[in-house]
Amino acid sequence: MSEFVAVGGCLCGAVRFGVKEKLAPVGFCHCSRCRRVSGTGSNAVLNIRRDRFEWLSGEDQVQVYATPAGWKSLFCRTCGCPVPHILSDGQRVLIPAGALDGDPDLAISGHIFVGSKARWEVIADGSPQFDAWPS
Ligand SMILES: [Zn+2]
Ligand SMILES: [Zn+2]
Structure with a gap:
């Protein structure tokens, strides 16, 4: 396991993955x-290079839901937890921050689509905020 700087997975343990070399900040x-x-105020993900990501188990347990417009949500077919999402360009992977084991010391890159956030959500860190995509 020492080749990984972090490992993670879903609640039932079917889907497991590892991250090599370094962790990206969380956005x-x-x-x-x-x-x-x-199910809460925002999605917290690490956007990492595909070559730093490795499935350890359960890639075949990943269920994909796509909206008619093509926006995708990936989750474990048994427990429903969000799981890593290899983007369509094949170069980057979105990793749910809460799926990582333990409590890695992650930097925060910022907040996007703040213009449509719920009124009950309070952003308490000092990282950059964007109304939609970063300019
Ligand atoms: Zn699961
Ligand atoms: Zn979003």
């Missing part, structure tokens, strides 16, 4: 779709 998306998928 938050406050859009209405990420609120639904996360």
Whole structure:
């Protein structure tokens, strides 16, 4: 396991993955779709290079839901937890921050789609905020 700087997985343990070399900062998306998928105010993800990511188990347990417009949510077919999402360009992976084992010391990159965030959510860190995509 020492080749990984962090490992993680879903609640039932079917899906497991590792991250090599270094962890990216965590970014938050406050859009209405990420609120639904996360069940809370925002989605917290690490955007890492594909070559730093490795499935350890359960890649075949990943269920994909796509909206008619093509926006995708990936989750474990048994426990429903969000799981890593290899982007369509094949170069980057979005990793749910809460899926990492333990409590890695992550930097915060910022917040996007703050313009559509829920009124009850308070952003308390000092990282950059963008109304939609970063300019
Ligand atoms: Zn699971
Ligand atoms: Zn979003």
